Amino acid sequence: MSNETNTDDSLPDEEVGEPRPENGHEPPGDDEPTIDDLGSDVEVNAEVADEVDEDDLLGGLQIDSTAEIEVPDRLVDQVIGQEHARDVVMKAAKQRRHVMMIGSPGTGKSMLAKAMSELLPKEELQDVLVYHNPDDGNNPKVRTVPAGKGEQIVEAHKEEARKRNQMRSFLMWIIIAVVLGYSLIIAGQILLGILAAGVIYLAFRYGSRGGDAMIPNLLVNNADTQTAPFEDATGAHAGALLGDVRHDPFQSGGMETPSHDRVEPGAIHQANKGVLFVDEINTLDIRSQQHLMTAIQEGEFSITGQSERSSGAMVQTEPVPTDFVMVAAGNLDAMENMHPALRSRIKGYGYEVYMDDTIEDTPEMRRKYARFVAQEVAKDGRLPDFTATAIEEVILEARRRAGRKGHLTLELRNLGGLVRVAGDIARGEDAANTTRQHVLQAKGRSRSIEQQLADDYIERRKDYDITVGEGFVTGRVNGLAVMGEDSGIVLPVMAEVTPSQGPGEVIATGQLKEMAEEAVQNVSAIIKKFSDEDISQQDVHIQFVQVGEGGVDGDSASITVATAVISALEGVAVDQNLAMTGSLSVRGDVLPVGGVTHKIEAAAKTGLDRVIIPAANEQDVMIEDEYKEQIEVIPVSHISEVLDVALEGEPEKDGLVDRLKNITGQALNKQSVKGPSSPSPQ
Numbered sequence: 116m117s118n119e120t121n122t123d124d125s126l127p128d129e130e131v132g133e134p135r136p137e138n139g140h141e142p143p144g145d146d147e148p149t150i151d152d153l154g155s156d157v158e159v160n161a162e163v164a165d166e167v168d169e170d171d172l173l174g175g176l177q178i179d180s181t182a183e184i185e186v187p188d189r190l191v192d193q194v195i196g197q198e199h200a201r202d203v204v205m206k207a208a209k210q211r212r213h214v215m216m217i218g219s220p221g222t223g224k225s226m227l228a229k230a231m232s233e234l235l236p237k238e239e240l241q242d243v244l245v246y247h248n249p250d251d252g253n254n255p256k257v258r259t260v261p262a263g264k265g266e267q268i269v270e271a272h273k274e275e276a277r278k279r280n281q282m283r284s285f286l287m288w289i290i291i292a293v294v295l296g297y298s299l300i301i302a303g304q305i306l307l308g309i310l311a312a313g314v315i316y317l318a319f320r321y322g323s324r325g326g327d328a329m330i331p332n333l334l335v336n337n338a339d340t341q342t343a344p345f346e347d348a349t350g351a352h353a354g355a356l357l358g359d360v361r362h363d364p365f366q367s368g369g370m371e372t373p374s375h376d377r378v379e380p381g382a383i384h385q386a387n388k389g390v391l392f393v394d395e396i397n398t399l400d401i402r403s404q405q406h407l408m409t410a411i412q413e414g415e416f417s418i419t420g421q422s423e424r425s426s427g428a429m430v431q432t433e434p435v436p437t438d439f440v441m442v443a444a445g446n447l448d449a450m451e452n453m454h455p456a457l458r459s460r461i462k463g464y465g466y467e468v469y470m471d472d473t474i475e476d477t478p479e480m481r482r483k484y485a486r487f488v489a490q491e492v493a494k495d496g497r498l499p500d501f502t503a504t505a506i507e508e509v510i511l512e513a514r515r516r517a518g519r520k521g522h523l524t525l526e527l528r529n530l531g532g533l534v535r536v537a538g539d540i541a542r543g544e545d546a547a548n549t550t551r552q553h554v555l556q557a558k559g560r561s562r563s564i565e566q567q568l569a570d571d572y573i574e575r576r577k578d579y580d581i582t583v584g585e586g587f588v589t590g591r592v593n594g595l596a597v598m599g600e601d602s603g604i605v606l607p608v609m610a611e612v613t614p615s616q617g618p619g620e621v622i623a624t625g626q627l628k629e630m631a632e633e634a635v636q637n638v639s640a641i642i643k644k645f646s647d648e649d650i651s652q653q654d655v656h657i658q659f660v661q662v663g664e665g666g667v668d669g670d671s672a673s674i675t676v677a678t679a680v681i682s683a684l685e686g687v688a689v690d691q692n693l694a695m696t697g698s699l700s701v702r703g704d705v706l707p708v709g710g711v712t713h714k715i716e717a718a719a720k721t722g723l724d725r726v727i728i729p730a731a732n733e734q735d736v737m738i739e740d741e742y743k744e745q746i747e748v749i750p751v752s753h754i755s756e757v758l759d760v761a762l763e764g765e766p767e768k769d770g771l772v773d774r775l776k777n778i779t780g781q782a783l784n785k786q787s788v789k790g791p792s793s794p795s796p797q
């Protein structure tokens with residue numbers, strides 16, 4: 116999904132409420148660049164087949180390795196997918212607007228923010244100097260000059276001070292010579308002469324410090340900056356974000372460091388005329404968020420000591436420019452928990468954009484993924500080039516990780532991790548190229564913590580034979596859940612239905628209570644419709660066996676809970692060689708859930724023979740070849756089909772299960788989509 120504020124070109128600006136200018140930022144003009152005129156149509160610079168075979172994993176690229184793929188110079192051209200975000204970043208760079216990017220980790224938020232800094236005009240960059248204020252030592256003066264001038268000014272002051280010091284030294288030695296000469300030769304007082312010379316020396320030393328105090332402190336130096344600054348203030352403490360004034364242990368008596376020399380810039384000052392990037396913005400403390408807001412609003416922010424007990428707190432500079440464009444990033448939580456006024460400031464004066472997690476799998480896109488592999492190889496600088504088949508394997512993995520038919524994942528940081536591990540393996544073997552074999556090995560090695568935990572969990576369960584049940588058990592169903600982002604796990608659910616003293620209750624523990632209650636409510640509506648039984652008069656106990664290390668996503672276990680409850684209620688046993696995932700609607704429909712591929716693989720790894728998934732998810736199944744032979748996938752669209760597959764034997768005539776199983780009008784769809792068909796109970 117992609118969504119953004121105020122970027123729909125098809126609407127007139129007034130109608131969409133184009134953001135208002137702030138800090139003298141340019142109002143949007145008609146000549147805004149589009150992606151095309153800023154060079155979005157980046158084609159991989161290698162030979163492409165005249166007629167592209169739709170199934171060609173390289174999208175028609177005719178290459179032997181990544182060495183033949185040219186990587187574009189500009190970061191903005193290296194971004195894969197995220198067309199909306201790219202478009203927004205380009206507009207925002209032109210108009211100097213703030214941007215909020217919300218989306219999954221590793222989808223290119225900081226990359227785009229950095230790309231934005233490359234698009235900002237370099238000519239506007241400034242240096243900032245802090246001067247001693249002779250009228251008020253605690254209120255240093257601030258001056259702004261064009262980039263590169265700051266160093267020259269400081270050098271000129273240093274040169275002047277050097278000359279002054281030379282002059283003073285010269286004068287000092289003459290006076291010392293005169294005093295010593297007079298004392299020794301005329302007065303004959305050696306001791307007094309040496310003492311007087313020492314006093315003169317010290318007086319000159321202290322005196323010269325006043326000259327040093329005139330040298331300004333070059334707070335922000337953009338002399339060698341190639342692009343507009345990019346400052347990452349993620350997780351910065353107040354001093355690093357807002358600037359600070361160091362403590363001075365001497366404070367007075369001639370030994371002190373002048374206050375302007377103790378001033379340190381914050382990220383907001385260093386980002387002046389550039390981009391300030393803040394990831395997980397909600398993790399900044401409220402005071403910092405408020406100050407950030409002031410800096411955005413005023414375009415300048417004085418620096419003061421951040422620690423109240425330090426002498427730096429007495430110092431406050433004149434305002435220092437903070438004319439930056441802010442790119443705030445994070446996931447949905449970050450947006451909800453950020454300071455509301457800061458959020459509305461970004462909203463009112465900028466754009467909001469939701470990052471895509473996946474992108475449509477087209478030949479053009481696959482060519483860009485090939486370029487992505489080349490980019491990662493070039494960025495690392497040490498990895499052997501990837502062969503064409505190695506690139507194909509990475510693209511296959513991008514498909515698999517998308518978890519959505521016809522799409523490729525855009526969580527490219529993780530995919531880049533796979534590229535690096537594969538390259539490192541090849542490098543370790545001194546191979547000339549990274550091959551498909553290396554990528555396959557890397558897939559095994561670059562397992563996330565959750566994956567390792569899940570695999571370990573599956574191994575241990577095998578030891579105790581907890582999950583892989585032979586035969587049929589009443590009230591116990593193998594559910595499936597996802598740990599982290601990419602690891603499935605088998606999660607058995609147990610149900611027991613007992614008569615209640617008062618109104619019935621759903622008794623479930625921990626984080627899953629809510630989900631269990633909803634599942635039981637939905638199944639009780641269905642049960643009521645097909646039998647005289649009212650389970651609201653009974654206590655339903657639900658246990659999720661050994662949950663703890665991971666979580667269950669949303670209501671994906673609700674058909675599992677429903678099946679366990681029906682099984683317990685009717686005393687009909689459930690096939691233990693089967694796992695299931697799916698969300699249950701109040702009408703008994705089985706609705707789609709996330710992570711089906713990982714769940715199916717977990718069931719296969721655990722040794723189960725069959726797995727039920729929602730029919731709507733059938734297209735998302737991208738299981739590895741090795742599991743295809745091991746497990747039969749049964750897509751279903753109604754709870755009646757689930758019961759049909761999962762429950763043992765023929766139901767009692769006209770009983771609840773019989774009625775549920777025979778719901779008319781439901782197209783039963785139980786063919787296997789993957790693997791050999793194995794007998795499934797009808």
Ligand SMILES: Nc1ncnc2c1ncn2[C@@H]1O[C@H](COP(=O)(O)OP(=O)(O)OP(=O)(O)O)[C@@H](O)[C@H]1O
Pocket residue numbers: 193194195196197219220221222223224225226227394444445487525526527528529531
């Ligand atoms: N859309 C993309 N196109 C090309 N490379 C990408 C893309 N997204 C991520 N990458 C690769 O992943 C790396 C990390 O991405 P980036 O730091 O921009 O992610 P992020 O969205 O800011 O994540 P987080 O919020 O965790 O910081 C990039 O340096 C780049 O190599």
